[in-house]
Amino acid sequence: MILDQFRLNDRVAIVTGAGRGLGAAIATGFAEAGADVVIAARTEADLRRVADQVEAAGRRAHVVVADLADPDAVTALADAAAAQFGRLDVVVNNVGGALPRPLLDTSPGDLAEAFAFNVGTAHALVRAAVPRMLDTAGGGSIINITSTMGRLPGRAFAAYATAKAALAHYTRSAAMDLSPRIRVNAIAPGSILTSALDIVAGNEQMRTAMEQATPLQRLGEPGDIAAAALFLASPAGAFLTGKVLEVDGGLIAPNLTIPLPDL
Numbered sequence: 088m089i090l091d092q093f094r095l096n097d098r099v100a101i102v103t104g105a106g107r108g109l110g111a112a113i114a115t116g117f118a119e120a121g122a123d124v125v126i127a128a129r130t131e132a133d134l135r136r137v138a139d140q141v142e143a144a145g146r147r148a149h150v151v152v153a154d155l156a157d158p159d160a161v162t163a164l165a166d167a168a169a170a171q172f173g174r175l176d177v178v179v180n181n182v183g184g185a186l187p188r189p190l191l192d193t194s195p196g197d198l199a200e201a202f203a204f205n206v207g208t209a210h211a212l213v214r215a216a217v218p219r220m221l222d223t224a225g226g227g228s229i230i231n232i233t234s235t236m237g238r239l240p241g242r243a244f245a246a247y248a249t250a251k252a253a254l255a256h257y258t259r260s261a262a263m264d265l266s267p268r269i270r271v272n273a274i275a276p277g278s279i280l281t282s283a284l285d286i287v288a289g290n291e292q293m294r295t296a297m298e299q300a301t302p303l304q305r306l307g308e309p310g311d312i313a314a315a316a317l318f319l320a321s322p323a324g325a326f327l328t329g330k331v332l333e334v335d336g337g338l339i340a341p342n343l344t345i346p347l348p349d350l
Contacts, residue, residue: 096121100177106133108281112309165215180209205250226268262329277335302337
């Protein structure tokens with residue numbers, strides 16, 4: 088049956104930034120599809136809640152409390168997966184971000200920091216994970232979480248958008264290097280109702296404006312991204328590599344505008 092192609096039975100996944108939001112939704116979604124998961128973030132209480140959800144789905148969770156801005160902490164995740172579960176099949180590079188800042192207030196250091204956190208951490212985990220993934224018969228799947236801002240220009244997002252655009256191209260380049268054993272794809276979410284959008288969700292005027300600027304007339308849910316990640320991780324996505332799925336409600340222009348004075 089075609090639905091069986093969306094299963095991850097007895098596979099093992101690492102999900103970074105898994106304490107809440109997109110990472111939590113992806114980790115629990117993978118568990119519901121049959122995977123055991125290594126979940127990593129900075130806040131143990133958040134991770135324990137996600138681990139409870141994974142276990143409620145009948146799968147195992149291994150919690151790693153770490154500052155994922157540290158490349159050594161990211162690298163150790165691959166060893167944790169092998170030690171706890173004996174294999175590694177899927178990696179989701181979800182950790183990342185950068186605060187919006189006007190262009191002329193964005194220093195070269197801000198750009199370097201955004202690049203290191205969004206691209207460098209992903210690369211560190213890829214390097215550590217690939218040898219483990221090659222030990223399994225089926226190879227593996229790597230999924231990078233980029234952003235719609237990596238392709239749509241928006242004011243005050245120079246550092247974040249540039250880093251996410253770089254991650255999208257890193258995805259394409261890594262896919263070429265790691266084919267055919269390991270597939271590398273990315274998801275570019277639009278505006279998703281996580282804690283990052285709390286200020287929007289709580290302001291009816293702002294939320295309505297963003298919804299109206301989105302062709303599908305709504306903001307995304309974490310489950311929308313989890314479903315896309317499951318597709319890319321599972322046999323259903325076996326003929327995709329080097330692709331960026333734009334899960335953004337059909338955006339062709341930013342739906343969030345930060346007011347800045349004209350120069």
